[in-house]
Amino acid sequence: MNYWLFKSEPDDYSLLDLKNDKNSTVRWDGIRNYQARNLLRDEIKVGDQVLFYHSSCKNIGVAGTAKVVSSPYPDPLQFNPESKYYDPKSKPESPRWVSLDIQYQQEFIKFVPLALIKATKALEEMVLVKRGRLSIQPVTEAEWNIIMKMAKLV
Template identity: 55%
Template sequence: MAYWLMKTEPDAFSIDDLANSPDGVSGWDGVRNYQARNFMRDDMKVGDQVFIYHSSCPEPGVAGIAEVCREAYPDPSSFDPESPYYDPKSTEENPRWWCVSVRFVRKLNKVVPLAEMKLNPALQDMALVKRSRLSVMPVQPHEWETIMAMA
């Protein structure tokens, strides 16, 4: 099992939105960064644990946990001309963008703020703390345990 962090803007899609999705499941679509796409397409497996991280909000931080419940498949939003994530160069025969489905596991007892994570010596090498702009990134087991303890 691997650990991941997925960023989302809570006013667009929050941990509560995931919890309230049918069966608590949602496709994690709209990722338009090749490295993040490759993590989803090549590395994420069913059962992997995911931190849901709220970004671009007053208090960015880890808000909850999800689990990968469906491995990579072509991102349907890339084929939909009405979607803000539409990509005319992505075709069903040759998809450019991929997504995974995640299932809600639980909200954390409290949001673990990025500001607190930056102060924790055990997280100094974490991609998120080093100002990674990626919307999907791996989390090391010790980083997962540290954030869980902070929650």
């Protein structure tokens, strides 16, 4: 099992939205960054754990967790001309973009703000701290455990 951080703007889709979705499962789609796409396609596996991160909002940080419940599959939005994620260069026989399904696990007892993560010496090598812009990022088991302690879940 591996650990990941998935970013979402809560005005678009929040942890609460995931929790309230039917079966608390949703397709994670619309990824249009090749590095993030490669992680979805090649690295992330069913059963992997996800830190659900709220970005581009007043309270930036980790709100809770989810888990990966499907293998990657072609992102259907890339084929829809009415979608903002439409890619005219992508073809059904050779899709460029993938999505997968995640399922709600838990909301943190204590929201873990980015400022606290950045101020924690043990997290100074975390991808979020060093190269924070990527929408999907690997998280080490040690980093995961520290975030869980910050959230008062361990």
